[in-house]
Amino acid sequence: MTIDINRVGIIGAGQMGSGIAQVCAAAGLDVRLNDREADRIEAGLGAIEASLAKLVTKGSLEEAASRSARERIQPARSFADLGDCDLVIEAATENEAVKREIFSTLCASLKPDAVLATNTSSISITRLAAATDRPERFIGIHFMNPVPVMQLVELIRGIATEDQTYEAAKAFIGKLGKTSTMSEDFPAFIVNRILLPMINEAIYTLYEGVGSVESIDTAMRLGANHPMGPLQLADFIGLDTCLSVMQVLYDGLADSKYRPCPLLVKYVEAGWLGRKTKRGFYDYRGPTPVPTR
Numbered sequence: 001m002t003i004d005i006n007r008v009g010i011i012g013a014g015q016m017g018s019g020i021a022q023v024c025a026a027a028g029l030d031v032r033l034n035d036r037e038a039d040r041i042e043a044g045l046g047a048i049e050a051s052l053a054k055l056v057t058k059g060s061l062e063e064a065a066s067r068s069a070r071e072r073i074q075p076a077r078s079f080a081d082l083g084d085c086d087l088v089i090e091a092a093t094e095n096e097a098v099k100r101e102i103f104s105t106l107c108a109s110l111k112p113d114a115v116l117a118t119n120t121s122s123i124s125i126t127r128l129a130a131a132t133d134r135p136e137r138f139i140g141i142h143f144m145n146p147v148p149v150m151q152l153v154e155l156i157r158g159i160a161t162e163d164q165t166y167e168a169a170k171a172f173i174g175k176l177g178k179t180s181t182m183s184e185d186f187p188a189f190i191v192n193r194i195l196l197p198m199i200n201e202a203i204y205t206l207y208e209g210v211g212s213v214e215s216i217d218t219a220m221r222l223g224a225n226h227p228m229g230p231l232q233l234a235d236f237i238g239l240d241t242c243l244s245v246m247q248v249l250y251d252g253l254a255d256s257k258y259r260p261c262p263l264l265v266k267y268v269e270a271g272w273l274g275r276k277t278k279r280g281f282y283d284y285r286g287p288t289p290v291p292t293r
């Protein structure tokens, strides 16, 4: 039996949740957007409207399509409003206790056959599935940031995830016009398992004085054809997030090759978290980014 997904519930209306809501609605699906804070739902809806308007201005979306996408998104003031969803994606704060609490109260409100997913970037899918009443219908659906722009979605199977659930998630991502990859449930999955050690190594390269911020980024842009240098990318992701993913790899795989660079720890301790705090490997307070080392 195939599972048809027409109505999607989203928990967490932050940067990821609102991006997911937007791409689902633009693909013709009905969306229910929930958040613990009512004003976050309003802010999320505002961000979606602004993002849709930008696409219309750029000529990549018709005005009418933008309007109907917006109309397909309804706020869900409580979990009871998610009772008619075929799929619910949790995109709340990256904190295991917060996510476990959501699942333990949410399940009673869901249709018995609804698929449940998490957008976590690092927490074990198998462990989160165990906090639900449906580990076989639970899966990791890991969107990339910014959701409307990035083509890839990683699907992560927990130990109990059934084939039917995986097939439904894969078809859903296809409906969004995106490409999925499948990975088993091990720390940081595929993209972050490969990307973050590369970024961490770039920080070691800086720490050991092999090159300056500018030399390292230029070397990787022009020498490896990367669209962004690794330190520029680290600032974009957020240095606290980079550190937390390295910590998940280090703890979860117990291999010293994943040890976070002390210089990364120092930047995070200083509150220099990258673009979001206006300072990281570059200083963003002026008209053009200036390397901080």
Ligand SMILES: NC(=O)c1ccc[n+]([C@@H]2O[C@H](COP(=O)([O-])OP(=O)(O)OC[C@H]3O[C@@H](n4cnc5c(N)ncnc54)[C@H](O)[C@@H]3O)[C@@H](O)[C@H]2O)c1
Pocket: 011, 012, 013, 014, 015, 016, 017, 034, 035, 036, 037, 040, 091, 092, 093, 094, 095, 098, 102, 119, 120, 121, 122, 142, 143, 144, 145, 237
């Ligand atoms: N930011 C990224 O680059 C990125 C990329 C991929 C995946 N993710 C993952 O997506 C998830 C969300 O990240 P984000 O960047 O959108 O965070 P965010 O801080 O922008 O948004 C999180 C939202 O969750 C809400 N929330 C917290 N507890 C809640 C609860 N109990 N019930 C309902 N809503 C609740 C908050 O009010 C907030 O609006 C995390 O698991 C993160 O790891 C983030």
